[in-house]
Amino acid sequence: MIILVINCGSSSIKFQLFDMPSKKDLAKGLIERIGEEDAKITYKHNGEKLVEVLPIKDHKEGLSKLAQVITDAETGVVSSLSDIEAVGHRVVHGGEYYSSSVVIDDIVLKAINDCADLAPLHNPPNLMGITEAINMFPGVKNVAVFDTAFHQTLPEYAYTYPISHSYYDKYKVRRYGFHGTSHSFVAGRAAELLGKPLSEVNLITCHLGNGCSITAVKNGNSIDTSMGLTPLEGLVMGTRSGDIDPAILFYLAKKENLTINDFDRILNKESGLLGISGISNDQRNLEDIQDSNKMAKLALDIFDYKLKKYIGCYLAVLNRVDAIVFTGGIGENGHLSREKSCSDMDALGVEIDTKKNEETIRGKEGDISKASSRVKILVVPTDEEGQIASDTYQLVK
Numbered sequence: 001m002i003i004l005v006i007n008c009g010s011s012s013i014k015f016q017l018f019d020m021p022s023k024k025d026l027a028k029g030l031i032e033r034i035g036e037e038d039a040k041i042t043y044k045h046n047g048e049k050l051v052e053v054l055p056i057k058d059h060k061e062g063l064s065k066l067a068q069v070i071t072d073a074e075t076g077v078v079s080s081l082s083d084i085e086a087v088g089h090r091v092v093h094g095g096e097y098y099s100s101s102v103v104i105d106d107i108v109l110k111a112i113n114d115c116a117d118l119a120p121l122h123n124p125p126n127l128m129g130i131t132e133a134i135n136m137f138p139g140v141k142n143v144a145v146f147d148t149a150f151h152q153t154l155p156e157y158a159y160t161y162p163i164s165h166s167y168y169d170k171y172k173v174r175r176y177g178f179h180g181t182s183h184s185f186v187a188g189r190a191a192e193l194l195g196k197p198l199s200e201v202n203l204i205t206c207h208l209g210n211g212c213s214i215t216a217v218k219n220g221n222s223i224d225t226s227m228g229l230t231p232l233e234g235l236v237m238g239t240r241s242g243d244i245d246p247a248i249l250f251y252l253a254k255k256e257n258l259t260i261n262d263f264d265r266i267l268n269k270e271s272g273l274l275g276i277s278g279i280s281n282d283q284r285n286l287e288d289i290q291d292s293n294k295m296a297k298l299a300l301d302i303f304d305y306k307l308k309k310y311i312g313c314y315l316a317v318l319n320r321v322d323a324i325v326f327t328g329g330i331g332e333n334g335h336l337s338r339e340k341s342c343s344d345m346d347a348l349g350v351e352i353d354t355k356k357n358e359e360t361i362r363g364k365e366g367d368i369s370k371a372s373s374r375v376k377i378l379v380v381p382t383d384e385e386g387q388i389a390s391d392t393y394q395l396v397k
């Protein structure tokens, strides 16, 4: 069964074609800068890469371009669009409606639309991709895979904020958590590596990319996670602040006459590694200059310290932990962050093997803990698209 996976952002479409159930990667690509004269499509298949810059007006045109490259006589991997038997969509917010993936119908479309208030940057483009795919592939089943679904097992005391309960009653203000597809995928793979059923493992999964989140997994279920109502809470990120004292906002609002929109921009786009360093949101760039640049080093130190604090929290929450699992661009490659966030924790049963850690980069899977470490430390490359394809296959086969 050939399955197309689509991840629509506000100005981008990421896509991948899989042959299921073998999960064979047939082709993948990215369309960026939708709405611009110089939009760009990058497309990879059979070890070849095609890059084209062209005007793409909207997501509808983007998907037509996608359809053209995958069916083209030279670059195509299917002879016609009717070869595609299902489409899996990444949807960021499923609110309290969905704790697992679902086949999309009118009720699901309405629910995704209802959650747009909670994820105004993500759900509307996700919905646009779904609507276009429904038109483009008539009669084909579309499946929604939600970033929030895995965290719907959080207990009430972990998802409720300590503010007036009326805000939950009226507006559903609560912790939802994100990156669920990734946390769920690496938890499953970690259980396989540990040789135990998922329902018997306790894990701390760290998804560290441009966005970062950490999850406490008990007996295979998410029981706490660092992102909250939105993906702004928790760890330090590329450009997002993560946790700060909320009173900083009142103080700065008075000092600098800042508005809600200013804070939205400052905390989401101008904080985190970029805000502290004043140089870059990219870990690699900061690591390269940290010996000579004090602010780059400080940014990395704060990132690693916050990560270590959350690991400590979740060790307490879980008590028995089988493994700490690292994934995402930084989690899979950033051996310095892994080392700093797991060092000096031998009394808590966490002992990192520095040599194995340094050797585990670029998509490699591995155990980077010392043989004596009570808590294993694993690196597991994430595969969100593959997981979306698997969920889609399970629901439509």
Ligand code: AMP
Binding pocket: 208, 209, 210, 211, 238, 281, 282, 283, 284, 285, 287, 328, 329, 330, 333, 334, 335, 361
């Ligand atoms: P992602 O959002 O998962 O693509 O991850 C992006 C982040 O991964 C950026 O901060 C990159 O700097 C970081 N990253 C990628 N490769 C490396 C590397 N070799 N060392 C440190 N960080 C890396």
